[in-house]
Amino acid sequence: MDTIIPKVTAKRLPLYYRYLEKLASAGIPRVSSKELSRSLNIDPATIRRDLSYLGALGRKGYGYDVEYLIQFLKQFLKQDEVTHCILIGVGNLGTALLQYDFLKNNAMLIAAFDIDPKKKGKTINSIPIYSLRSLEKFMAEEEPLVAILTVPVQAAQDITDRLVNAGIKGILNFTPTTLQVPDEVKIHYIDLSVELQSLIYFLKKSEPVGLNEDDR
Known part of the structure; x- marks a missing residue:
C-alpha cells in the first residue's frame, strides 16, 4: 500500500492500533472518534482526519468497526512482517x-x-x-x-x-x-x-499534553 500520509499521522497510527487491540480484547465491537479522543487525549477531528487518509473507514452515526479497523491498520503498518x-x-x-x-x-x-x-x-x-x-x-x-x-x-x-x-x-x-x-x-x-522539558512546560501551562490539530 503506497498511501502517502503526514509524518505526525504516521506516528499516531500505531497508537490507534494498540488501543483498538485493547478494545477488541474487551469485546467492544465499535468505537467513535469521540471515545477514542477521551482515551487517547487526541482531538476527535485529528483522529478522523488521520484515519481519512487511509480511506472511508468509519460511518457517520456508527463510528468505526473495531475488528475491521484493526485488520486494516495491521496490514497498513505491516504488523505481520517482523x-x-x-x-x-x-x-x-x-x-x-x-x-x-x-x-x-x-x-x-x-x-x-x-x-x-x-x-x-x-x-x-x-x-x-x-x-x-x-x-x-x-x-x-x-x-x-x-x-x-x-x-x-x-x-x-x-x-x-x-x-x-x-x-x-x-x-x-x-x-x-x-x-x-x-x-x-x-x-x-x-x-x-527534550520530551521531559516539553512535559514540564505543558504541566506549568495547564494545557493538555496530547497531540491536536496544531501539531499537524
Missing part, C-alpha cells in the same frame, strides 16, 4: 531497552553491541551481546534493517557512519545530537531531555 533490529550501546538505557518486548510492535532485537569487553558473550533477555568490532561482519551476515543507538554523544556519528556503510536502513537515535545520514536512510530522534 523487522530485525540491533542495539548499539549496552549502558543503562540500552540495557533497559533490551528488556522490552519489541515483538509486540513487529520488531525483533537480534543482537546488541558494546565496546566493553566484559559485556561480550553475555545475554540480556536472551539477546546476545557482541563486541562493537564485529559490527560489520554481523551486518553482512544477518542484514538487520534498523539500529537503535544508545551510545555517548561523541561516538554517535562515527558509529552511524559505520552502520550506514554496512547497509542499515533506519536508525532510532536516543543520543542528543543530530546525525548526518544519506537521504535513503531514515532516522527518528528520541531526546528524553
Whole structure:
C-alpha cells in the first residue's frame, strides 16, 4: 500500500492500533472518534482526519468497526512482517531497552553491541551481546534493517557512519545530537531531555499534553 500520509499521522497510527487491540480484547465491537479522543487525549477531528487518509473507514452515526479497523491498520503498518533490529550501546538505557518486548510492535532485537569487553558473550533477555568490532561482519551476515543507538554523544556519528556503510536502513537515535545520514536512510530522534522539558512546560501551562490539530 503506497498511501502517502503526514509524518505526525504516521506516528499516531500505531497508537490507534494498540488501543483498538485493547478494545477488541474487551469485546467492544465499535468505537467513535469521540471515545477514542477521551482515551487517547487526541482531538476527535485529528483522529478522523488521520484515519481519512487511509480511506472511508468509519460511518457517520456508527463510528468505526473495531475488528475491521484493526485488520486494516495491521496490514497498513505491516504488523505481520517482523523487522530485525540491533542495539548499539549496552549502558543503562540500552540495557533497559533490551528488556522490552519489541515483538509486540513487529520488531525483533537480534543482537546488541558494546565496546566493553566484559559485556561480550553475555545475554540480556536472551539477546546476545557482541563486541562493537564485529559490527560489520554481523551486518553482512544477518542484514538487520534498523539500529537503535544508545551510545555517548561523541561516538554517535562515527558509529552511524559505520552502520550506514554496512547497509542499515533506519536508525532510532536516543543520543542528543543530530546525525548526518544519506537521504535513503531514515532516522527518528528520541531526546528524553527534550520530551521531559516539553512535559514540564505543558504541566506549568495547564494545557493538555496530547497531540491536536496544531501539531499537524
